[in-house]
Amino acid sequence: MSAALLAAISGLLVGGRAGAALFAGGAVGLPLGLLVAGSPPGAWRGWWAGLAGAGLSVAAATAVVMTPEWARRPLAAGWPAGALAALVGLWLLPLVLLGVAAALSPPGRQAVGEGAGGSEDGEEDRDEGGDGNGRRDARR
Amino acid sequence: MPGAEPPWAVATALLHLAVVAAIGWWSRRRTRSADDFYLAGRRPGLWMTALATMATAFSGFLFLGGPGLAYRLGFGAFFIFLPLGLTPALLATGLGGRLQRLAAAGEVYTVSDLLIRRFGGRAVGGAAAVAVLLGSVGYLGTQIQALGILLAAVFGWQVPLGVWAVPAASAVGLAVVLLYSVGGGMLGGVVADCFQGALMLVAALAVFAHALAVAGGPAAIAAALAADPAFGAGFLEPLGRISPWTAFGWFLVFGFGVAGQPQMLHKFFMLRDERPLRTLPLVLGVAQSLCLLVPLGLGLAVPALVAQGRLAAPAGADEVAPAFLLAFAPGPLTGLVLAGAIAAIMSTANSFLVLAGAALVRDLPRAIGSEPRASLAAGRWSTLLVALAAAGFAFLYDDLVALLGSFSFGLLAAALAPAVGLGLVWRRAGAPAALASIWTGLSVHLLLELGGKWGGAAGLGAGLFPEGLPPAAAALVASTAVLLAVGWLRPEPGARPVEALRKAVGRPGRVE
Structure with a gap:
């Protein structure tokens, strides 16, 4: 960030x-x-694949949009490449990739919601399960 | 807006108002506690949350302003909507678990409660309450005005009532919103939102399909626009008629800024558990994207029809959707779209009524050291008070409300997104960082917007920022930078609020 x-x-x-x-x-x-x-760290790798795919898609679309000569080039049905790249790369593809990746993630992992990238003191992030009030996650 | 198709428009509007009023009556009998009133009794599951979040997120702008903006600015207008590819996952996967857990761990009814629970101290909660109240008044004022304009047109009250047509129609619409907002609070609101969200989806799909069919499909639209010098090939280029600063400024505000929208965050406080969060990104994303078909379909079909010489150029941006409906849509479709627009307005108004009421009787008194009122009666009275104040404000200070309405989303984004979004995931962010960020976002945004409105065309940002940069984007960058800077300079690792959060939510991690 x-x-x-x-x-x-x-x-x-x-x-x-x-x-x-x-x-x-x-x-x-x-x-x-x-x-x-x-995002949940150490979660199912599919989630990270979805996130990486969405990131690549957004980055590629941004690059096309910011390149006028590419953006103007007609691609399909007379529509400029940049407009289609923006629709697909910034909207549709991230939506599908992130949505499917989240839906396919196993329950219990994603629910914990710790910060990504591990803790500042170098500890291993781990799934702690319950909600901190003595209740275990019902899905486990 | 010109007078609508009388029989269908009036019938669908009346039917819609009657159903929503019935939901209000039903929910009033089932609202027995503050938990019911503010959190819908924590009943919502996946579908209710998705539909309610979608309905609340879109105001009348979706059906009226969005197509008009696309007509005026070309493809670039869609940069307001394109972040919808990211925001459902951002809300549900990035923040949803933390929001649900914090709300489940204690009495968290508002964003102010959330921030106090995260950071400790009353000051952060008070600053958040000021932002929520300012943003809500702007949103509410414009929704009340839009509801009045729409209903006055549907019922044909302009001729018999003259200048009183819009206030009278606003009063009728507001009375129905109040029936379920005051009576049923968020419980009534969520149930009504589900009905209204479903209505919006059907209306969006129907109008999109019809608009494309009438205009001859995507290839005919592109050809017509390119051939007409009034639009030209540049109309469909990704930035349309706006600069990259405006386009990506909007992407920033409507992407990152959702983390500061209380009407959307609030839906996650209502969740009983985290199970819906797995599928919510997909369900919410698809629902929101279907709604995006309205500005996409009408915003491109109408200019193509004008270019084809089949439709006269609309008189103003707000006339784009009505012009198409009156010229090309069959009666039932016109009625459906009008009902969808009314639904979009009322669902947004309900959320802001309850949230602004809560800010008034809970958050602000607590910030100045008074006892906050969390009772059911206090919630109902405050909602009524806010509605009356916003209605009065809407008609007494027309210009100011229009200004507030246009920047409400940006104000909430700039003031709250870093404190809520980053505050929940970054352990170094403490109360000083959150407080400095909220006040920075509020003051920079107000200065730039008010300076632009009353300080001449160029405004206060002239020379300071690139031309075309939305003030909200500049304010959001400033408030994010302040949060990160203060967080680095005055970290609060190990402080009680962070530890409390760690126990309740899971350890916040890195931001780098």
Whole structure:
């Protein structure tokens, strides 16, 4: 997230086309970064594959949109490549990949919702199961 | 909006109001506690949560403003909606578990409660309450105005009632919203939202299919737009008529900013357990995406029809949808879409009524050291009070309400998204960071918006930010930067609130 924020701020400071591209990267990176930070660590690898796929899709779509010569090129039924890339890459593909990956994740893992990337003190993140009030997760 | 198709429009509007009023009556008898009133008794499961979140997320903008914006700005207008690919997973998978657990672990009815539980201290909760109240007043005012304009057109009250047509129609619509908001609170709201959400989905699918068929399909639309110099090939290019700053500024605000929308976060407080969170991203995402078909279909079909010479150019952006319906839609479809628009407005208004009422009687008094009122009676009276205040405000300060309405989403995003989103997942974020972030988001956003409105066309952001950058995007970047900076400079690892959160929610982790 820090990198996305840095890109957005740098873009605002730089201005121009390069600045706009940096800002675009930051703008799509911030919600993706929060999703990564909030996602269950060590969860089923399919979830991470879905997340990675969605991230790649968003990044590719952003690159096409920010490249005018590519974006203008007619692709299908007279529609410009950039518009189709935006619809598919920024909306449909992330929606399907993230949705299916979350739905296929085994119950109990995703429910814990610890921060991504492990703890700051280097401890291994682990699934603690219950809700912290003495109740065990009903799904286990 | 011109007068609608009388028999179908009036019949569907009356039927819709009657069903929602009946839900209000039913829910009033089942609302017996503050938990029922604020959290719908923690009854909602997957489908209720998905439909209610979807219905609440979309206001009348979906059916009226969205198509108009696309007509005016071309494809670039869809950057408001494109983040819907990410936001369902962001809400459900990224934050949903934490939100549900915090709410289940104690009395968490509002975002203010949530932040107090996370960070400790009253100041953070008070700042959040101020943001929620400001954002809610703007949202509510515009929803009440839009409801009045729509119902006055449907019932044909402009001629007999003149200038009183819109206030009278607003009063009728507001009375129905109040019936289920005051009586049933969130319980009535969620049940009504399910009905209204389903109605919105049917209306969206029907109008999209009809609009595409009338305009000749995607290829004919692209060809017509490219051939007409009034639109040109650039109309369909990804940025349309806006700059990349505007497009990606919107993507940022409507993507990252959902973490600060209390009307959506609140739905996760209502969950009995976390089981629905697995399938919610897909179900909510599909439901929201189906609704996106309204601006996509009408926003591209109407300019194509104008380019084809089959429809006169609409007089204004808000006339785009009505112009299409009156010229090309059969009576039942017109009625269905009008009912869908009324549903979208009423579902959003209900959520903000209850949340603003809670901010008034619970969150703000607590922030100044008074005893918060969490009773059922206090919830009902505060909801009524907020409705009357917002209605009065809407008609006395027309300009101000329009301004507040246009920036409410951005205000809530800039003020609350970093504190809620990052605050829940980053252990270094403490109360000072959250407080500084909320006030930064609020003040930067208000300064830029008010400066733009009253400080001349260029506004306060002129020269400071690239042209076209939405003020909310600048404010959101600033509030996020402040939260990260203060979090790094004044971390609170091991502090009691973080440990409490760790026990209740699971350990927050890294943000890098």
